[in-house]
Amino acid sequence: MKWDQFFITDEPLIVGAGISILLTGLGIIFVLTYLKKWKWLWNEWLTTVDHKKIGIMYILFAILMLFRGGVDALMMRTQLAVPNAHFLDAQHYNEIFTTHGTIMILFMAMPFLIGLINVVIPLQIGARDVAYPYLNAVSFWTFFFGACLFNISFVIGGSPSAGWTSYMPLAGNELSPGPGQNYYLLGLQISGIGTLLTGINFLVTILKMRAKGMTLLRMPMFTWSTLITCVIIIFAFPILTVALALMTFDRLFGSHFFTLASGGMDMLWANLFWLWGHPEVYIVILPAFGMFSEIISTFSRKTLFGYKAMVYSMLVIAGLSFVVWVHHFFTMGSGAAVNSFFSITTMAIGIPTGVKIFNWLFTMYKGKISVTTPMLWSLGFIVNFVIGGVTGVMLAMGAADYQYHNTYFLISHFHYVLIAGTVFGCFAGLHFWYPKMVGYKLNERIGKWCFWIFTIGFNICFFPMYILGLDGMPRRIYTYNASDGWTELNIVATIGAFMMGIGFILLVYNVYYSFRYAKREQTGDAWDGRTLEWSTTSAIPPHYNFAKIPEVTGLDGFWRSKQEKETENVEYKPIHMPSYSGRPFVMSAFLFISGFGLVFEWWAIAILGAIGTLICMVLRSFDYDDGYYVNVEEIQKTESVYKEV
Amino acid sequence: MLKHSRMLITMGFILFTFLIGGCSQLTVLDPQGPVAEQQKDLILWSIVFMLLIIAVVYILFIWILLKYRNREGHKGYASHHEGSKWLEIVWTFIPILIVIALAVPTVKTIYSLEKPPTETAHKKPLVIHVTSVNWKWIFSYPEQHIETVNYLTMPEDRPVLFKLTSADAMSSFWIPSLGGQKYAMAGMQTELYLQADHIGVFEGRNSNFTGKDFAQQKFKTEVLTEVGFQQWVKKTQIKAPKLTKAQYDQLMQEGLAKVMSFSSTHLDWVDHAKDSEYALKVRNKLEKPSISSEKKPHKEHHMHEKGGME
Numbered sequence: 041m042k043w044d045q046f047f048i049t050d051e052p053l054i055v056g057a058g059i060s061i062l063l064t065g066l067g068i069i070f071v072l073t074y075l076k077k078w079k080w081l082w083n084e085w086l087t088t089v090d091h092k093k094i095g096i097m098y099i100l101f102a103i104l105m106l107f108r109g110g111v112d113a114l115m116m117r118t119q120l121a122v123p124n125a126h127f128l129d130a131q132h133y134n135e136i137f138t139t140h141g142t143i144m145i146l147f148m149a150m151p152f153l154i155g156l157i158n159v160v161i162p163l164q165i166g167a168r169d170v171a172y173p174y175l176n177a178v179s180f181w182t183f184f185f186g187a188c189l190f191n192i193s194f195v196i197g198g199s200p201s202a203g204w205t206s207y208m209p210l211a212g213n214e215l216s217p218g219p220g221q222n223y224y225l226l227g228l229q230i231s232g233i234g235t236l237l238t239g240i241n242f243l244v245t246i247l248k249m250r251a252k253g254m255t256l257l258r259m260p261m262f263t264w265s266t267l268i269t270c271v272i273i274i275f276a277f278p279i280l281t282v283a284l285a286l287m288t289f290d291r292l293f294g295s296h297f298f299t300l301a302s303g304g305m306d307m308l309w310a311n312l313f314w315l316w317g318h319p320e321v322y323i324v325i326l327p328a329f330g331m332f333s334e335i336i337s338t339f340s341r342k343t344l345f346g347y348k349a350m351v352y353s354m355l356v357i358a359g360l361s362f363v364v365w366v367h368h369f370f371t372m373g374s375g376a377a378v379n380s381f382f383s384i385t386t387m388a389i390g391i392p393t394g395v396k397i398f399n400w401l402f403t404m405y406k407g408k409i410s411v412t413t414p415m416l417w418s419l420g421f422i423v424n425f426v427i428g429g430v431t432g433v434m435l436a437m438g439a440a441d442y443q444y445h446n447t448y449f450l451i452s453h454f455h456y457v458l459i460a461g462t463v464f465g466c467f468a469g470l471h472f473w474y475p476k477m478v479g480y481k482l483n484e485r486i487g488k489w490c491f492w493i494f495t496i497g498f499n500i501c502f503f504p505m506y507i508l509g510l511d512g513m514p515r516r517i518y519t520y521n522a523s524d525g526w527t528e529l530n531i532v533a534t535i536g537a538f539m540m541g542i543g544f545i546l547l548v549y550n551v552y553y554s555f556r557y558a559k560r561e562q563t564g565d566a567w568d569g570r571t572l573e574w575s576t577t578s579a580i581p582p583h584y585n586f587a588k589i590p591e592v593t594g595l596d597g598f599w600r601s602k603q604e605k606e607t608e609n610v611e612y613k614p615i616h617m618p619s620y621s622g623r624p625f626v627m628s629a630f631l632f633i634s635g636f637g638l639v640f641e642w643w644a645i646a647i648l649g650a651i652g653t654l655i656c657m658v659l660r661s662f663d664y665d666d667g668y669y670v671n672v673e674e675i676q677k678t679e680s681v682y683k684e685v
Numbered sequence: 686m687l688k689h690s691r692m693l694i695t696m697g698f699i700l701f702t703f704l705i706g707g708c709s710q711l712t713v714l715d716p717q718g719p720v721a722e723q724q725k726d727l728i729l730w731s732i733v734f735m736l737l738i739i740a741v742v743y744i745l746f747i748w749i750l751l752k753y754r755n756r757e758g759h760k761g762y763a764s765h766h767e768g769s770k771w772l773e774i775v776w777t778f779i780p781i782l783i784v785i786a787l788a789v790p791t792v793k794t795i796y797s798l799e800k801p802p803t804e805t806a807h808k809k810p811l812v813i814h815v816t817s818v819n820w821k822w823i824f825s826y827p828e829q830h831i832e833t834v835n836y837l838t839m840p841e842d843r844p845v846l847f848k849l850t851s852a853d854a855m856s857s858f859w860i861p862s863l864g865g866q867k868y869a870m871a872g873m874q875t876e877l878y879l880q881a882d883h884i885g886v887f888e889g890r891n892s893n894f895t896g897k898d899f900a901q902q903k904f905k906t907e908v909l910t911e912v913g914f915q916q917w918v919k920k921t922q923i924k925a926p927k928l929t930k931a932q933y934d935q936l937m938q939e940g941l942a943k944v945m946s947f948s949s950t951h952l953d954w955v956d957h958a959k960d961s962e963y964a965l966k967v968r969n970k971l972e973k974p975s976i977s978s979e980k981k982p983h984k985e986h987h988m989h990e991k992g993g994m995e
Contacts (some may be wrong), residue, residue, distance in 0.1 A: 439794035442865020
């Protein structure tokens with residue numbers, strides 16, 4: 041391999057991006073050195089096992105990826121704004137839509153939600169940390185390094201370009217030579233480890249670490265949705281792991297699981313991919329459902345309507361999510377009986393989802409609704425998600441899907457559910473729990489501007505795509521002719537996309553503005569909340585979360601205890617906390633090295649990284665650090681500081 | 686309140702007529718054959734229910750938001766109002782009914798699309814073998830001993846049975862005016878019935894991403910009268926050259942190709958539905974050793990452009 045193939049030098053856009061990454065990196069290094077913050081970075085963040093800090097790192101990374109995926113999206117929309125545009129060539133466009141899809145689902149939506157889950161869930165169930173804090177750090181760092189491995193592809197060696205679905209045989213060595221597709225396989229594999237571990241961790245945390253009195257049916261809805269999500273993760277992600285491993289063998293070691301030659305089965309990849317891929321969609325939507333439930337209930341000042349129905353509907357959705365995957369390829373010719381079965385199971389998902397929509401509406405009924413920014417995102421969710429939902433039912437109808445499949449109708453549908461559902465959910469959750477993370481709210485006025493510009497832009501961008509789809513515009517084409525008659529609506533869509541870009545800039549500006557000017561919260565209860573995370577003594581909870589674990593007497597535990605207004609003198613006891621460790625970071629860095637070696641088939645590097653990883657694991661198993669105790673004086677000191685304020 | 690809802694209903698009605706009016710121009714909703722016609726009927730049937738659902742949700746949403754927004758003179762707050770069996774039964778069962786109303790015609794249509802259209806079931810279908818190869822379409826008429834590249838000719842009012850396969854990537858054969866798509870896969874044969882009601886020229890394409898020039902993998906479908914079709918067959922049989930193996934192997938290279946006609950088919954020596962490796966073997970054979978020994982990561986396609994069919 042030559043150097044000009046290693047570093048991509050023939051695309052001005054990529055060179056520009058590469059240089060700006062380099063400069064930003066140098067800038068960060070300079071600032072950290074100048075301010076003497078290296079030690080702080082290592083001690084406070086890179087080695088942390090505190091769920092709140094890990095959550096914040098997840099969210100920061102997700103916002104960075106939202107930027108990257110968003111720039112990809114804007115480049116695609118620029119290319120498609122007019123017919124026969126030459127802004128991007130075919131190969132570059134293919135790389136961009138591939139990375140856009142992969143990044144947005146796996147490196148934006150997932151970490152955003154997992155970040156919020158990390159910050160909120162232990163607090164919401166009255167726990168001091170997750171069940172396995174060390175494992176939580178391993179989760180984050182494997183995820184982080186896997187995502188980084190995927191992201192460097194566009195400057196080093198070339199990005200994958202076979203679509204985020206990477207259908208075989210297109211993604212095989214014959215039709216997609218070079219390291220690009222290897223980046224996809226290894227980046228996802230390494231970050232997938234992190235996701236699976238998160239699933240296990242939070243399942244155990246929720247089942248075993250709830251505060252006294254919090255029975256399963258007294259759990260807040262976000263906790264319920266996380267629990268169900270974890271179950272889906274545990275069942276779905278191993279399928280991805282296996283599928284990725286098989287394709288990696290095909291590409292690196294010459295096996296024939298999915299290849300054209302020697303009896304490989306390309307359809308098997310499509311099946312395995314969607315056997316994971318469809319549950320994955322529910323992994324990114326259910327936590328959002330949970331967050332909307334919390335937010336709508338809080339700002340309507342009412343108990344959630346139909347609590348049990350909400351729980352059961354999520355269980356039904358989780359179950360159905362594993363028996364609908366064929367609807368991603370009705371057109372594969374599986375036969376009438378198969379297509380009929382999967383049409384009906386898919387349509388059936390509409391029923392529990394509909395139940396949830398009406399439950400949210402009736403949570404607001406007879407409430408006292410205050411329209412804050414988090415509530416605004418939740419209201420926007422209901423209005424827009426319904427459109428995504430009903431078009432989903434239309435796509436579920438197999439015979440009609442033969443006409444929708446692979447068109448912009450589908451593109452529009454899944455953006456209406458993923459943006460209006462997941463992204464709105466992430467934004468709502470971010471605004472809602474922001475004071476819990478940093479001690480002050482995001483500015484409401486900027487937040488509302490951001491909401492309106494983003495939401496209107498979103499509709500201007502994606503609604504025309506339904507019509508384009510019905511007019512026969514297929515997805516993933518890098519250009520079209522004027523004679524196709526798609527020009528006007530494409531221009532409109534591009535305008536909408538840039539409005540969403542402005543919305544994103546406003547969000548980032550809001551982070552800066554609020555950091556400078558927002559009023560700092562005095563108590564832990566910024567929104568007059570209902571659940572335990574708001575009952576902490578300070579705005580940002582101390583590292584042990586609760587000096588005394590609260591007791592729960594019913595649903596909306598904190599709301600009840602506020603009503604009763606009883607204050608008792610608490611007697612503190614020493615608190616056992618886990619020690620920080622740098623090993624998760626180091627181990628994941630070795631995994632990154634190993635993955636990088638495999639991408640380029642540089643076996644020595646791959647083996648070196650694998651040995652490093654293994655050594656870290658061995659060291660861990662001889663690790664006798666059982667954590668430490670926070671003594672009573674320290675707790676008293678910490679708590680009294682908060683009380684004075 | 687009444688004023689609001691009346692305004693909403695009027696607006697909804699205007700929007701609906703506007704949508705239906707505008708939609709009749711759209712390819713998928715402007716069917717040119719019985720297959721696309723059935724699919725259009727199904728789509729419109731579902732749109733009616735979907736608009737109904739959206740209307741119910743939006744009306745409830747606006748009403749609740751206006752009535753219970755916290756402001757001065759706010760009335761009817763009930764913090765412990767937390768469920769209603771009746772309501773929950775209603776909004777579970779109505780969606781179930783809607784799903785049934787959609788599932789029945791869906792299943793019927795799925796089954797009916799597996800067979801030739803009922804109106805012309807008595808006619809013998811014309812069989813056309815379709816082979817996709819990056820990034821072109823090859824159509825073989827086994828009974829007529831004709832092969833075309835990147836254009837399709839078929840008679841009106843007669844069912845056509847397409848037997849789809851691919852020489853390399855998984856592609857999707859789609860003529861939206863005539864009906865929905867189906868995948869073409871190497872080592873496999875899928876079948877698709879289509880039929881055109883009128884003569885005309887319709888756009889066809891691959892809709893499943895297959896790499897670099899996927900956007901250009903298109904073809905024109907010319908529908909002729911039965912007589913016109915027979916004339917075209919005769920003319921092609923006489924005038925078009927025979928397809929040679931060397932020529933066909935050139936087509937197996939990745940790249941674009943212009944429109945071509947031949948008076949024999951490749952089915953005589955290879956059926957990609959049974960031999961999924963053919964194209965790869967040809968490419969390995971035709972590639973110069975100097976290129977094949979060296980891996981080209983990023984800009985692989987330049988090579989094909991030169992070696993291709995343009």
